[in-house]
Amino acid sequence: MDVTKFAIPEIIFGRGSLNYAGQCALRLGARKVFLVSDSGIEKAGWVGRLMDILKKEGIEWVYYPGVTSNPRDFEVEKGAEMYLKNGTDVIIAIGGGSALDTAKGIAIIASNGGRIRDYEGANRVSRPLPPMVLITTTAGSGSDISQFCIITDVERAVKMSIITRTLVPNISIVDPLILRTKSETLIIHSAVDALAHAVESYLSTISSPFTEMQSLKAIDLIIRHLPRAVETRSLDALEKLSIASVAASMAFSNASLGAEHALAHSLGGHFDMRHGVVHPILLTAVMRFNLDFAETKMGDIGRVILNTSYGSPRETALAGIDKLEEFFASFKVPLRFSQEMIKPEERHYLEPICKMAVHDACNITNPRPASWKELLKICEEVW
Amino acid sequence: MDVTKFAIPEIIFGRGSLNYAGQCALRLGARKVFLVSDSGIEKAGWVGRLMDILKKEGIEWVYYPGVTSNPRDFEVEKGAEMYLKNGTDVIIAIGGGSALDTAKGIAIIASNGGRIRDYEGANRVSRPLPPMVLITTTAGSGSDISQFCIITDVERAVKMSIITRTLVPNISIVDPLILRTKSETLIIHSAVDALAHAVESYLSTISSPFTEMQSLKAIDLIIRHLPRAVETRSLDALEKLSIASVAASMAFSNASLGAEHALAHSLGGHFDMRHGVVHPILLTAVMRFNLDFAETKMGDIGRVILNTSYGSPRETALAGIDKLEEFFASFKVPLRFSQEMIKPEERHYLEPICKMAVHDACNITNPRPASWKELLKICEEVW
Numbered sequence: 001m002d003v004t005k006f007a008i009p010e011i012i013f014g015r016g017s018l019n020y021a022g023q024c025a026l027r028l029g030a031r032k033v034f035l036v037s038d039s040g041i042e043k044a045g046w047v048g049r050l051m052d053i054l055k056k057e058g059i060e061w062v063y064y065p066g067v068t069s070n071p072r073d074f075e076v077e078k079g080a081e082m083y084l085k086n087g088t089d090v091i092i093a094i095g096g097g098s099a100l101d102t103a104k105g106i107a108i109i110a111s112n113g114g115r116i117r118d119y120e121g122a123n124r125v126s127r128p129l130p131p132m133v134l135i136t137t138t139a140g141s142g143s144d145i146s147q148f149c150i151i152t153d154v155e156r157a158v159k160m161s162i163i164t165r166t167l168v169p170n171i172s173i174v175d176p177l178i179l180r181t182k183s184e185t186l187i188i189h190s191a192v193d194a195l196a197h198a199v200e201s202y203l204s205t206i207s208s209p210f211t212e213m214q215s216l217k218a219i220d221l222i223i224r225h226l227p228r229a230v231e232t233r234s235l236d237a238l239e240k241l242s243i244a245s246v247a248a249s250m251a252f253s254n255a256s257l258g259a260e261h262a263l264a265h266s267l268g269g270h271f272d273m274r275h276g277v278v279h280p281i282l283l284t285a286v287m288r289f290n291l292d293f294a295e296t297k298m299g300d301i302g303r304v305i306l307n308t309s310y311g312s313p314r315e316t317a318l319a320g321i322d323k324l325e326e327f328f329a330s331f332k333v334p335l336r337f338s339q340e341m342i343k344p345e346e347r348h349y350l351e352p353i354c355k356m357a358v359h360d361a362c363n364i365t366n367p368r369p370a371s372w373k374e375l376l377k378i379c380e381e382v383w
Numbered sequence: 384m385d386v387t388k389f390a391i392p393e394i395i396f397g398r399g400s401l402n403y404a405g406q407c408a409l410r411l412g413a414r415k416v417f418l419v420s421d422s423g424i425e426k427a428g429w430v431g432r433l434m435d436i437l438k439k440e441g442i443e444w445v446y447y448p449g450v451t452s453n454p455r456d457f458e459v460e461k462g463a464e465m466y467l468k469n470g471t472d473v474i475i476a477i478g479g480g481s482a483l484d485t486a487k488g489i490a491i492i493a494s495n496g497g498r499i500r501d502y503e504g505a506n507r508v509s510r511p512l513p514p515m516v517l518i519t520t521t522a523g524s525g526s527d528i529s530q531f532c533i534i535t536d537v538e539r540a541v542k543m544s545i546i547t548r549t550l551v552p553n554i555s556i557v558d559p560l561i562l563r564t565k566s567e568t569l570i571i572h573s574a575v576d577a578l579a580h581a582v583e584s585y586l587s588t589i590s591s592p593f594t595e596m597q598s599l600k601a602i603d604l605i606i607r608h609l610p611r612a613v614e615t616r617s618l619d620a621l622e623k624l625s626i627a628s629v630a631a632s633m634a635f636s637n638a639s640l641g642a643e644h645a646l647a648h649s650l651g652g653h654f655d656m657r658h659g660v661v662h663p664i665l666l667t668a669v670m671r672f673n674l675d676f677a678e679t680k681m682g683d684i685g686r687v688i689l690n691t692s693y694g695s696p697r698e699t700a701l702a703g704i705d706k707l708e709e710f711f712a713s714f715k716v717p718l719r720f721s722q723e724m725i726k727p728e729e730r731h732y733l734e735p736i737c738k739m740a741v742h743d744a745c746n747i748t749n750p751r752p753a754s755w756k757e758l759l760k761i762c763e764e765v766w
Contacts (some may be wrong), residue, residue: 001559001622003397012547013591014386165393176384209600209626217596239384243592252434 004208005166006254007144009172011246015235021050021058021092021133028131030090032060034083036103038067041095041137042149044181045344050094052136056324062086064106067099069167070272072152073116083110083130093130096190097141097150097275100134102168104149105133117153120160122361125167132169137178139241140190140276142249144172152269154246159269161361168253174246176239184230188242188331189276189380191226192246194218196279199301200258201251203294204365207355211255211330219304223327230331259370260286262360266353271342280335281327285323285378286366291317293368294337332365337383389637390548391528392517392555398618403560404475404516405440411453411514411553413473417466420487421450424478424520427657433518445469446481448487450482451465453542453655455535456499460487462575466493466513475516478566479573480533481663482523483517487532487550490515500536504732505744508550515552518580520561522624523573523659525580527555527634527646534692535652542652544744551636557629559622567613570624571714574609574660577601577628579662580613582684584635586677587748601631602687606710613714621682637668642753643669645743646762649736654725663711663718668761669749676751733762 014021025033033054037047042065064079083091083106105116107129112119119125125173130258134144142148149162154306179187195218199240201207202215221244229237263286266280291298292315299313302320310319323334334341354375357363363370398432408416418454420430425448436729437444447462458736460524466474466489488499495502498502502677517527532545559587562570578601585591585598604627612620646669647661654690682696685703688710693702708718717724725732737758746753 001398003395003400003403005393005395006391008389010388010390011593012386012388014384017386020386029678034485120499187494210394210396210629213600213630215597246593247596 001208004206004210005165006208006210007147007168008250008253009169009372010172011110011145011172013174013242013246015177015236015239016175017133017173018049019053021135021173022053022059024133024171024173025054025059025090025092025341026057028090028133030059030315032062032086032088034086034088034091034097034106035061035063036067036079036093036106037065038099039065039101044284045210046137046178048092050092050271058266062088067102069098069175070152070268071098071102071234072154074154076102076116076151077083078111079106080109084333089130091130091136093126093132094135095135096136097143100136100141100143101149101151103132103134103145106149108149108162110206118161124346125162125164126156129166133173134169135175136184138190139179139183139238139245140193142194142245142252144174145246145249146167146174146253148253150265154329157270158356159265161265163256163361174242176242178357179238180233187229188226188333189274190245191222191241192228192279192328193276194241194248195222196246196260196283197252197257198222198244200260201248201255201285202301203290203297203367204255205259206365206366211251214247214251216300216304217246218251219301221303227330256365257362258286259357259363259375260288262357262363262366263354263375265360265362269356270349270353277334277341280295280331280333281337281382282339282378284325285382287321289370289374289378290366290368335378347383354379384441384591386587387593388548389591389593390551391633391636392531392552394528394555394557396557396625396629398560398622399558400556401432401518401561402436402550404518404556405436405625407444407516407554407556408442408475409440409472411473413442413461413472415469416446417469417471417474418444418446418719419450419474419482419489420448420461420478422448422480422591424482425507425632429477429561433475437568450478450485452657453483453535454485454488455537455653456616457484457537458461459499459534460492462489463492472703473514473516477518479519479521480526483519483524483526484532484534486515486517487526491532492636493546497535502545505546505682508547508713512549517552518556518558520567521569521573522562522621523576525577525628525635527552527557528629528632529636530661531636531647535649540653542648546639546744546760557625559625562615562621562625563618568614571609571716572657574605574612574624575662575711576659577624577631578605579666580640581605581627581633582666583641584631584638585684586641586673586750587638587680587719587765589748590751592637594634595633597630597684600685601634602684604630606688610713620719621665640738640745640750641669641720642672642746642747642758645740645746645749646758648743648745649740652739653732653736656724660717660724663714663716664679664720664724664765667708667763668765670704671754672757672761673749673751720762722760730766734759
């Protein structure tokens with residue numbers, strides 16, 4: 001095996017782990033925290049709860065509530081200005097991928113200057129970032145674990161992937177109690193995002209034994225526990241999804257992703273659609289596209305999905321993909337772009353979207369090299 | 384699940400990863416490195432190789448070669464004095480558990496002062512340690528990954544377990560090429576140590592889904608690849624053992640160990656025996672002792688060892704233990720204390736050794752509470 005790197009934050013996981021946020025900030029030297037979140041999390045009461053925890057530890061804070069879904073370059077740059085103006089020292093973010101990525105973007109600009117687009121791609125951030133404690137309120141994005149940060153460049157209407165080891169936060173807090181205030185839709189969207197992370201990182205050309213183990217574990221947990229989590233909202237099932245998300249994030253942060261996420265970023269940048277809606281449409285189509293180039297590994301995935309083998313790896317892989325399609329269908333989510341996702345008159349945007357996607361950093365590690373024409377063919381198949 | 388924590392260093396793994404040592408030190412701000420190793424590693428050429436790598440990056444160093452097997456309190460304290468006197472800033476150690484634990488002990492005293500015995504037990508180190516890059520030359524101790532440091536208190540003739548999150552180094556470098564210069568005996572001792580880490584961490588009362596996955600993976604890899612590694616020295620098999628050791632270390636560092644390691648530390652402190660020789664004697668005996676208190680989990684272990692199930696978890700567990708005993712026997716290592724390990728006239732020391740072992744931090748997380756009398760009974764069984 002060639003040289004491979006594996007880096008994750010310190011993880012504090014479990015029911016009530018949110019209570020450690022203040023102590024974590026203190027441990028990182030906090031005097032005045034820069035707190036990032038959004039109005040949804042605020043309304044659910046989690047921002048207030050976090051402020052109480054900081055108050056108890058005698059930590060001051062400045063609150064930046066300017067997070068939107070699919071965070072934009074100017075929002076990040078405004079946040080960085082506020083960070084610097086207020087003399088804050090540690091960043092704490094609580095929210096889904098959007099809030100956490102906003103915090104990461106702010107950390108980059110506050111310490112490295114310039115515009116956020118200067119850092120697009122892999123390993124372009126040179127100076128160290130402020131200490132970060134990231135608290136996830138979903139079980140999907142993995143931003144609290146990963147070296148990824150996805151920010152929309154408004155001018156080019158594209159989601160930029162910024163990937164560098166220094167984006168791994170110091171501490172990730174994962175408290176499954178927080179998931180109880182999430183909607184059914186958000187639970188599904190987050191879980192299928194984690195599932196796509198797990199599948200794509202497993203198939204990635206730079207996966208390692210350290211990431212592969214995590215990917216398969218995540219697939220197993222999501223297939224077994226998502227239906228129950230949606231039906232019953234049982235804390236046990238939500239906890240299992242949180243474990244799956246952490247495992248998938250450890251994997252994709254270190255093994256990267258593939259063509260499916262490259263497309264998802266490009267689609268999200270153009271249509272401002274929620275990231276989680278894309279995977280039930282695209283994931284199995286991209287898996288079929290990859291099959292000839294990753295037959296053994298796709299057999300492994302099939303075996304986990306089916307909990308058994310069917311003859312050859314190829315047969316198991318194909319049966320696994322079929323089963324996965326049934327799995328997505330069971331949640332009554334759109335399985336085609338034409339189903340309330342993209343208007344017929346906007347279909348022609350798929351071509352520029354695919355042309356953009358081939359340049360996304362995630363496309364590099366797809367097991368089968370994918371040109372924009374091939375990506376477009378995939379998109380047309382699932383129209 | 385209650386709150387659980389998972390912390391590991393950044394890991395750089397693979398053939399030739401040693402070459403990254405200089406860049407890693409620079410990344411941690413090194414100007415003058417404190418280099419720790421021992422004469423065996425020096426003779427094998429690895430210390431010289433590492434010095435060349437540092438030289439290439441323009442980094443100065445001070446070399447502390449004073450490492451012995453089962454490192455002693457005064458050696459660590461002498462090293463700390465040398466660290467401070469020479470104005471060094473980053474610690475790099477290359478070696479087995481002894482060299483890496485010596486480096487960790489030096490790091491504690493250099494930054495926190497006092498005597499090393501002041502830090503015995505869990506979470507007693509308060510101030511941050513100097514940055515550390517640890518390079519393992521075995522595939523077993525896991526000191527390059529873990530929050531453990533084992534130092535002998537000469538006066539009390541006991542191995543002290545010092546456990547704290549700040550002992551997790553910044554960077555661990557695992558280069559399987561280094562294993563090729565190891566003796567057959569050392570490969571076996573290291574692998575059975577990693578196997579004991581994997582088994583005990585899986586059964587630990589504070590294991591978590593994040594550690595359990597790693598434990599089972601390590602058991603699987605060691606059972607499948609150690610025989611081939613010993614017979615053929617194939618680089619592929621040695622690499623698999625390295626992966627197993629990293630996985631087992633991620634697990635035990637965060638889930639701790641059990642009664643078997645408590646005994647191993649106490650025995651090693653008294654008799655100055657190599658840590659790796661103890662496990663083929665004690666591990667299965669302690670597993671039998673634990674069976675009633677961890678039947679399901681021991682069934683899981685049995686299933687991995689056997690690669691199949693036999694009826695109930697209990698039956699699978701017992702068949703797994705039998706198989707493990709055959710596995711140890713196949714390497715022609717001592718399976719009883721009386722086999723060249725402890726002289727008959729020293730047998731009476733087992734009682735004070737067991738009285739010491741119950742106070743070892745590892746004994747706390749054993750699935751079945753173990754008194755010194757119960758530990759003595761186990762030792763007598765394998766006399």
